[in-house]
Amino acid sequence: MKQILKDLRKDSLLLSHKCQDGNLQSVFSCLDVVWTLYDKIMNWSAEKATDPDRDFFIISKGQATLALYPVLIRKGLFSFDEVAEHIGQFDSRYCIQTDLSKFPEGGVENNAGSLGHGMPFAVGIANANKIKNSPSRVFVLCGDGEFCEGTMWESCIFASAKKLDDLCLIIDDNNSVGAMVDMGDMQKKLDAFGFDVAVINGHDTDEAEETFRTIMDNHNGRPKAVIAKTVRGYGSKTMTEHDIWFHKAPNAEELELLCKEVDEF
Amino acid sequence: MRRAFLARVADMIRNEPDTTYFTVDIGMWAIRDVLRDFPDRCTNVGIYEDGMFSIAAGMARRGLVPTIFGIQPYLIERTLEQIKMDLAYQKLGINVVGTGAAVDYPKYGYSHYCAEDAQIIKMIPGCEFVAPGSAKQFIQLFDQSYRDGHPTFFRVSDHPNVNYDVDVEFGKANVIRTGSKATVIAVSVMLDEVMKVCADKDVTVLYYTTLEPFDHKTLAENCPSGKLLVVEPEYEGTLLYDIHKALSGRPLRIEQVAFPREIFRNYGTYDEKMEHYGLTAEAIRTKLDKLLNEE
Known part of the structure; x- marks a missing residue:
């Protein structure tokens, strides 16, 4: 694992420890893709976080917000110390799920928390971009479990009908629906809904970068979907083996153990 | 409309x-x-x-x-x-x-x-x-x-007022007439029915078309008697929170003409429903008279 990906994971662990909350398995499964988007793909920087033509990152699976803050910190939007000092506190702007209204200087693009909302919201942004002739692209990170919500499929129909090929749906496919219902073949389903679909190893940042570049360059009128095959808790042996880390914050002792595991991964 | x-x-x-x-x-x-x-x-x-x-x-x-x-x-x-x-x-x-x-x-x-x-x-x-x-x-x-x-x-209603079509302002209630014995709040399409009863009575009639944000000020300034009749084409009690907020601290006597809070399992026409649930001039008159005749 690249050092930056280890550092991001340790930042997430520390933030979770500070606020004593978080869904770390989900954070670790998507962190590599989120970093790749901000570091290699998106037209975005801290200096142009409110630029009207910037690319948008919409976090639909809000339980992974602790993956977003460390990436924005590394990209220079806020300092780690600031976030660590305030996260989850009464008057803080750093909620465990994002709150757009507290970030007038940009960085957070939507409010998360209820699943099935970010995807249609992203479709609306992409549709507006088309109406406004903006080059802005929209990347929306969803969970595989989120596709149990009807609004996800409704917005897929709309995105396809409106030919929103600057929209990229990313599914963090960490097999959470394996514990729920059988969703069948998502690649076939999304293809049938009019999307160009790619399936990648969501922990291989080189493959992710290449795939995003290729798929977004294809302006064929079809919205894009990247199914990132991931592992819950990837980066920590303990977290991949014990689902209690679906929703658990580390105490001081666990923090030390998990950081050590990340270093040795 | x-x-x-x-x-x-x-x-x-x-x-x-x-x-x-x-x-x-x-x-x-x-x-x-x-x-x-x-x-x-x-x-x-x-x-x-x-x-x-x-x-x-x-x-x-x-x-x-x-x-x-x-x-x-x-x-x-x-x-x-x-x-x-x-x-x-x-x-x-x-x-x-x-x-x-x-x-x-x-x-x-x-x-x-x-x-x-x-x-x-x-x-x-x-x-x-x-x-x-x-x-x-x-x-x-x-x-x-x-x-x-x-x-x-x-x-958007298919049954607008016909006789009283005043100019309105967003967020503001209209004072249709002033009187001393009671205040009648007429909401939306109920103004015509209210005025069939109230045109020659010594009551204040306030007309609300913006229900949120509610115009507390106009109500606070126009309820000298503390007696209120609320005539609203919604479930009863929709405006009670705002009425109490506007008239906080004053003793109030409130009657309502509105839909009862029940599941409607009847069909027919709009007029039949308004008649059945008492959103009529007759029901307004009955409740207003009761209010006016109380000490």
């Missing part, structure tokens, strides 16, 4: 390039030309309410002014979490215009009735609720609020 709204939509889409319009598969014929000429900004999205609200919120996030037209219960009840999360919580404004106010589809059953609309929307901070009493008032209220950055819900 519907025709006035659709004519306004056609005008808006043609002349205001930052506006967008979605119809949930109703009222297409009246705007068929703009549907054809502006397919990117004027769309029949089909039977699709909840996700559509999130999409409209995304468009508002990019500075557009979306307006959605559909049937009231589906616009307000199916979409409740979208209203809370995507609009109110994110402080994004869209306009939602709903037909089928209260019992305007009288033969369709409870699925199409929506006497709870104002109460539901008033519970979500930041949302606005407008219930015009005529086509003229719809246009006045729409024009004053459709770009105000809030989620604004317009209740």
Whole structure:
């Protein structure tokens, strides 16, 4: 694992420890893709976080917000110390799920928390971009479990009908629906809904970068979907083996153990 | 009122390039030309309410002014979490215009009735609720609020006032007449019925078309007796919170003419329903007389 990906994971662990909350398995499964988007793909920087033509990152699976803050910190939007000092506190702007209204200087693009909302919201942004002739692209990170919500499929129909090929749906496919219902073949389903679909190893940042570049360059009128095959808790042996880390914050002792595991991964 | 709204939509889409319009598969014929000429900004999205609200919120996030037209219960009840999360919580404004106010589809059953609309929307901070009493008032209220950055819900009625069609202002109640013995609050399409009873009585009549934000000031200044009759075409009690807030600390005696809080399992006509549930001049007279005759 690249050092930056280890550092991001340790930042997430520390933030979770500070606020004593978080869904770390989900954070670790998507962190590599989120970093790749901000570091290699998106037209975005801290200096142009409110630029009207910037690319948008919409976090639909809000339980992974602790993956977003460390990436924005590394990209220079806020300092780690600031976030660590305030996260989850009464008057803080750093909620465990994002709150757009507290970030007038940009960085957070939507409010998360209820699943099935970010995807249609992203479709609306992409549709507006088309109406406004903006080059802005929209990347929306969803969970595989989120596709149990009807609004996800409704917005897929709309995105396809409106030919929103600057929209990229990313599914963090960490097999959470394996514990729920059988969703069948998502690649076939999304293809049938009019999307160009790619399936990648969501922990291989080189493959992710290449795939995003290729798929977004294809302006064929079809919205894009990247199914990132991931592992819950990837980066920590303990977290991949014990689902209690679906929703658990580390105490001081666990923090030390998990950081050590990340270093040795 | 519907025709006035659709004519306004056609005008808006043609002349205001930052506006967008979605119809949930109703009222297409009246705007068929703009549907054809502006397919990117004027769309029949089909039977699709909840996700559509999130999409409209995304468009508002990019500075557009979306307006959605559909049937009231589906616009307000199916979409409740979208209203809370995507609009109110994110402080994004869209306009939602709903037909089928209260019992305007009288033969369709409870699925199409929506006497709870104002109460539901008033519970979500930041949302606005407008219930015009005529086509003229719809246009006045729409024009004053459709770009105000809030989620604004317009209740379009097929049974407008005919005799009393005053000019109205968003967020303000009209003082129709003043008197000393009681204050009558007439909401939306109930003004004609109220005035059949109150035109020659010593009472104050206040006319409300904006139910949220509620005009507390006008009520506070115009209730000298502490006796109130509320006449509203929604479930009873919709405005009680605001009435108590406006008249806080004063002893009050309140009567209501409104729909009872029950599931309506009857059909027939609009007039039959208004008669059955007592939203009539006769019921207004009975309750007002009772109020006026009390010590």
